[in-house]
Amino acid sequence: MPSEITPLVLTFNEAPNIRRTLEKLAWAQSILVVDSFSADETVEIIRSFPRARLVQRKFDTHTEQWNFGIEQAGTPWVLSLDADYILPARFARELEALQPTGNLIAYFARFRYCILGRPLRGTLYPPRAVLFRRDRCRYTQDGHTQQLQLDGQTAVLDSVIDHDDRKPLSHWLSAQDRYSKLEAVKLAGAAPGELSFPDKLRRKIIIAPFLVFFYTLLVKGLIFDGWPGWSYVFQRTLAEMLLSLRLLEAQMQKLEK
Numbered sequence: 001m002p003s004e005i006t007p008l009v010l011t012f013n014e015a016p017n018i019r020r021t022l023e024k025l026a027w028a029q030s031i032l033v034v035d036s037f038s039a040d041e042t043v044e045i046i047r048s049f050p051r052a053r054l055v056q057r058k059f060d061t062h063t064e065q066w067n068f069g070i071e072q073a074g075t076p077w078v079l080s081l082d083a084d085y086i087l088p089a090r091f092a093r094e095l096e097a098l099q100p101t102g103n104l105i106a107y108f109a110r111f112r113y114c115i116l117g118r119p120l121r122g123t124l125y126p127p128r129a130v131l132f133r134r135d136r137c138r139y140t141q142d143g144h145t146q147q148l149q150l151d152g153q154t155a156v157l158d159s160v161i162d163h164d165d166r167k168p169l170s171h172w173l174s175a176q177d178r179y180s181k182l183e184a185v186k187l188a189g190a191a192p193g194e195l196s197f198p199d200k201l202r203r204k205i206i207i208a209p210f211l212v213f214f215y216t217l218l219v220k221g222l223i224f225d226g227w228p229g230w231s232y233v234f235q236r237t238l239a240e241m242l243l244s245l246r247l248l249e250a251q252m253q254k255l256e257k
Contacts, residue, residue, distance in 0.1 A: 001077075001095050001096060001097075001098045001099075001100075002027050002028065002029075002092065002095045002096060003029055003075075004075050004076050004077050005028065005075055005077040005078070005079050005095065005131070006028070006030055006031070006032050006073040006074065006075040006077070006078055006079070006134075007025050007028050007031045007032065007078075007079045007081055008032045008033075008034070008066075008069045008070065008073060008078050008079065008080050008081065009021060009022075009031065009032070009033045009034070009081050009082070009083055010033075010034050010035075010036070010062070010065055010066065010069065010082070010083065011033055011034070011035045011036070011038060011042050011046070011083050012035065012036040012037075012038050012042070012059065013038045013039060013040045013042060013167075013171075014038065014040075014042050014083035014084070014167075015038075015040040015041040015042050015045060016166035016167050017083045017084040017164075017165060017166055017167065018033075018042055018045050018046060018083045019045050020086055020164070021081060021083055021084070021085055021086060021087075022045075022046070022049045022052060024086055024087040024091070025051075025087070027092040027095070028051060028079075029051065030051055030053055030074070030075075031049065031051050031052045031053065032052075032053050032055065032069060032072055032073055033046050033052055033053065033054050033055070034055050034056075034057055034065055034068060034069040034072070035054060035055070035056045035057075036056070036057065036058065036059035036065065037056055037058065037059075043056075055069075055072055061141065062139075062145075062146050063139045063140060063141045063146045066080065066139045066146060067138055067139050070134055070137075070138065070139075073134055075134065076133060076134055076135070077131060077132065077133060077134060078131070078132060078133075078134050078137075079130060079131050080130055080131075080132075080148075081130065082163070084163060084164055084165040084166070084167075085111075085161050085162070085163060086114075086161065086162040086163075086164055087159070087161055088159050088160065088161070088162070090158075090159055091157075091159045091161075094157060094158055094159050100155075102153065103152045103153045104152065104153045104154070104155060105132060105133045105136045105137060105150060105151070105152035105153065105154065106129045106131065106132035106133070106136075106137060106148065106150050106152070106154045106155075107129070107130065107131040107132070107154065107155050107156065107157050108127045108128060108129050108130070108154060108155070108156045108157065109127060109128060109130045109131070109156075109157045109159065109160070109161050110127045110156070110157075110160050110161070111123065111125045111127070111128070111160065111161050111162070111163045112160050112161070112162050112163070113125050113163050113232065114162050114163060114164035114228075115228035115229075115231050115232055116164075116166065116228065117164060118225070118228040119162070120222060120225050120228060120229060120232055121220070121221050121222065121224065121225055121229075122216070122219075122220030122221055122222055123163075123220070123232070124212075124216065124220075124236055125163055127156065129148045129150060129154065130157075130161070131157070132148060132150075133152075136151065136152060137149060137150060142186070143182050143183045143185075143186035143187075144178070144179035144180075144181075144182035144183045144186075145179075172235070176238070176239050176242055177242065179239070180239070180242040180243045180245070180246045181246060183202075183243050183246070184243060184246035184247050184250060187199060187202060187203045187243075187247065188203075188247065188250055202240070202243060202244075202247075203247065205244045205247050205248055205251070206244065208240045208243070208244065209237055209240040209241045209244055212236050212237050212240045213233060213236075213237040216232065216233045216236050216237075217229075217230075217233045
């Protein structure tokens, strides 16, 4: 199975992260990295890994970037990874044991969120389809994120992947500003029946930030994870507050017309 898989990683100014990710892919015969013309040391780090194949493409959307990468892969299966994903040691062994048959087209993975290397006991980060058949799956845009379209059976990997972003807080703030704009457009334009329960709460503007704060702090137990736990709680609460501000701004603009 590992010989039939191409790990695919997207990068843009990922120097603080990309080395740790590539080091965990020693089992792969070839690693495909699609870079959006990074301005830091990302490209130099990638080129220091002999099995990494670097392709650069001007960024338009994450969806288009992922789908471009899928087209460049030369194996039946693609393992899609963010540049801040760290695979566990057991991941390669699990791949060797996989025997996908029939209509099974993708495997989901669960994640353990880390703050500066410190694992948290809980997260809002959902499981994601990371390993999939190249000829059966493509990404579509869903608000600020991308969804892999799956028309077939799926399974869940036993291995848990660490999400450990070491980029500065200023980068996270800038990204959340962009994401909130896209999410606001999605929520404002969707019919109520098209929204999930969490998105319905978000569209009410006021409720979501308070719920996220208490849910992550108390229900997820991050109050017991010290300052890293508080950091994650504040991050998720601030992200919801930015989205609420975008939705509130749209409501006030409607009243002016």
